[in-house]
Amino acid sequence: MTDITPTQSGNGLLAHLGHVMRENPVTALSFGLFAFFVLQAFFGHLLVPYDPLATNSVRALEAPSGDHWFGTDQLGRDVFSRVIVATRLDLTISVLAVAISFVIGSVLGALAGYWGGWLDSVLNRILDTIMAFPLFVLAMGIVAALGNTVENIIYATAIINIPFYARVVRAEVNIRREAGFALAARLSGNGHMRTLAFHIFPNALPPMMVQVSLNMGWAILNAAGLSFVGLGVRPPTPEWGIMVAEGADYIISGHWWVALFPGLWLMLAVFTFNLMGDGLRDLVDPRRRT
Amino acid sequence: MATRWLPILWRLVQTIPVVIGVVIISFVLTRALPGDPAVQFAGQMATPESIEQTRVALGLDKSLPQQFLIYCKALLQGDLGRSVATGRPVLTDLSTRLPASLELTLTALVLSCLIAIPLGVLAAVRQGSWVDHLCRVLVTAGVSLPTFFTGILLIYVFYYLLGWAPSPLGRLDFVYFDPPRVTGFFLIDSVLDGDLRTFAGAAKQLALPAITLALFTLAPIARMTRAAMLTALSSDYIRTARAAGLTPRKVLFGYAFRNALLPVVTTLGMVFSFVLGANVLVEKVFAWPGIGSYAVEALVQSDYAAVQGFVLAMALLFVLINLVIDLSYTLIDPRIGFSSK
Numbered sequence: 001m002t003d004i005t006p007t008q009s010g011n012g013l014l015a016h017l018g019h020v021m022r023e024n025p026v027t028a029l030s031f032g033l034f035a036f037f038v039l040q041a042f043f044g045h046l047l048v049p050y051d052p053l054a055t056n057s058v059r060a061l062e063a064p065s066g067d068h069w070f071g072t073d074q075l076g077r078d079v080f081s082r083v084i085v086a087t088r089l090d091l092t093i094s095v096l097a098v099a100i101s102f103v104i105g106s107v108l109g110a111l112a113g114y115w116g117g118w119l120d121s122v123l124n125r126i127l128d129t130i131m132a133f134p135l136f137v138l139a140m141g142i143v144a145a146l147g148n149t150v151e152n153i154i155y156a157t158a159i160i161n162i163p164f165y166a167r168v169v170r171a172e173v174n175i176r177r178e179a180g181f182a183l184a185a186r187l188s189g190n191g192h193m194r195t196l197a198f199h200i201f202p203n204a205l206p207p208m209m210v211q212v213s214l215n216m217g218w219a220i221l222n223a224a225g226l227s228f229v230g231l232g233v234r235p236p237t238p239e240w241g242i243m244v245a246e247g248a249d250y251i252i253s254g255h256w257w258v259a260l261f262p263g264l265w266l267m268l269a270v271f272t273f274n275l276m277g278d279g280l281r282d283l284v285d286p287r288r289r290t
Numbered sequence: 291m292a293t294r295w296l297p298i299l300w301r302l303v304q305t306i307p308v309v310i311g312v313v314i315i316s317f318v319l320t321r322a323l324p325g326d327p328a329v330q331f332a333g334q335m336a337t338p339e340s341i342e343q344t345r346v347a348l349g350l351d352k353s354l355p356q357q358f359l360i361y362c363k364a365l366l367q368g369d370l371g372r373s374v375a376t377g378r379p380v381l382t383d384l385s386t387r388l389p390a391s392l393e394l395t396l397t398a399l400v401l402s403c404l405i406a407i408p409l410g411v412l413a414a415v416r417q418g419s420w421v422d423h424l425c426r427v428l429v430t431a432g433v434s435l436p437t438f439f440t441g442i443l444l445i446y447v448f449y450y451l452l453g454w455a456p457s458p459l460g461r462l463d464f465v466y467f468d469p470p471r472v473t474g475f476f477l478i479d480s481v482l483d484g485d486l487r488t489f490a491g492a493a494k495q496l497a498l499p500a501i502t503l504a505l506f507t508l509a510p511i512a513r514m515t516r517a518a519m520l521t522a523l524s525s526d527y528i529r530t531a532r533a534a535g536l537t538p539r540k541v542l543f544g545y546a547f548r549n550a551l552l553p554v555v556t557t558l559g560m561v562f563s564f565v566l567g568a569n570v571l572v573e574k575v576f577a578w579p580g581i582g583s584y585a586v587e588a589l590v591q592s593d594y595a596a597v598q599g600f601v602l603a604m605a606l607l608f609v610l611i612n613l614v615i616d617l618s619y620t621l622i623d624p625r626i627g628f629s630s631k
């Protein structure tokens with residue numbers, strides 16, 4: 001149970017990162033893939049050969065070729081361009097959802113873990129209730145109730161992820177509430193809030209980072225799943241879940257490329273975040289290194 | 291002997307606040323609907339007067355706490371409202387479709403347990419071997435698979451390319467008649483009826499969706515089994531058992547596996563949460579007439595009573611499953627009786 005010390009130099013961290021990457025090529029691969037997706041999200045729309053919304057009924061449902069690397073869909077749109085452009089929307093949804101649940105979960109968990117008492121009991125009851133729902137089903141219900149928009153997909157995904165963050169932070173804060181360094185911080189004149197925010201909470205960050213990476217994967221899957229059942233993103237917009245749903249109608253007639261490529265990209269993105277979670281765990285917690 | 295039942299009773303009591311919470315959330319979801327429910331329930335040909343009548347009939351003119359009481363009263367009578375799309379009570383719709391979902395889910399879970407648990411055990415016993423690596427790849431790949439995508443891939447390979455699977459539409463090909471309804475599970479009902487051809491037909495239809503769901507649940511179960519087995523194998527009682535000269539077989543299955551099983555059973559609760567969600571997606575892909583595809587159709591048609599009924603039913607089902615899992619945990623673990631609080 002060692003706490004991270006602020007004396008650790010930035011240089012040492014970089015060296016450690018290099019060491020972890022060399023030690024475990026899979027981790028290096030996951031960081032590489034992550035960079036690949038981030039680049040797509042930022043510059044994808046500039047790089048793609050076709051307009052993702054431009055239809056061309058003459059060349060509908062063409063198999064992959066030199067012109068159309070991933071083939072064309074039922075309206076003659078270029079699947080490659082759509083898959084690449086969709087990256088931004090899918091990543092945005094999951095990043096925002098995870099950010100919201102990170103912030104709300106941290107605040108609630110930290111307060112409950114620090115003060116305990118009725119606040120803690122009430123929060124635990126609420127979290128238990130959220131967890132009592134099958135999470136994807138709850139997300140469906142929330143989107144149905146709030147209205148069928150992209151923002152509501154983000155809120156729904158955020159709500160179902162809050163319990164995970166709140167629990168991690170609550171546990172980490174709770175075990176350090178009476179720790180020596182926390183008491184020392186209080187004695188030297190810091191208020192409760194300041195001690196909690198700047199002395200205790202940072203210790204919860206390493207396990208949180210791992211959680212963030214794993215959650216990103218879930219958030220993408222969740223958002224894509226919601227669009228797959230027809231919630232949130234509306235059809236002409238390129239989005240992986242919707243593209244797979246559209247392609248599903250053509251798979252029975254053998255037009256595999258319409259569904260395969262968006263599905264592969266979705267899978268690869270989730271895979272990247274899951275691998276990164278394991279890598280981050282190695283990075284922040286040397287004891288767990290395998 | 292009374293001490294043995296105390297934790298079970300305590301666990302039963304603990305579900306009460308959760309059920310109340312679930313009902314409150316589903317009430318809030320019902321009231322947060324976009325638009326005016328009265329307009330929706332009054333139908334297409336509604337006049338302002340008939341909308342007002344519906345509003346009074348539904349109790350929507352009353353205060354929220356009063357509405358909540360009305361909602362609870364209706365729930366206690368099994369009234370989940372009426373589906374706009376099918377025109378039947380939501381409860382009737384759900385209960386006719388529930389067996390299809392349960393058959394799919396349970397088959398998938400049994401299938402994935404049969405594969406994942408031996409795999410996890412082997413991976414833990416032969417740590418670092420190819421089985422371990424296989425387990426690791428499977429676990430990481432498995433959690434990344436979007437169920438709806440795996441389903442589509444399986445359809446492409448086994449229906450379109452190989453032609454092994456029947457067309458992915460529903461529970462039974464139209465050449466067969468539905469077996470007489472006893473349990474609602476086609477596999478069981480057809481056997482009870484003595485109709486083996488229908489049984490084979492139902493099994494064929496069930497294979498692909500069940501495999502899709504099983505692939506999805508493989509990862510968490512295998513991962514947990516491996517971790518729990520590793521913990522068990524490195525503990526002191528295993529060292530003692532080995533030192534006492536027990537056969538490796540006895541040590542592995544009699545001591546390590548039995549102890550490792552407990553955390554695995556608890557993980558099943560979490561797995562169920564994922565499965566019930568993934569069920570919705572798989573049912574849509576395979577046009578499976580369960581409650582998941584019912585909810586998807588309802589969503590498309592903005593049939594909110596049906597959606598909310600579905601969410602509530604799934605939540606209650608999940609609470610029930612967790613209760614059963616925890617109770618079986620209490621019953622399996624012999625230590626519970628002595629260390630009761």
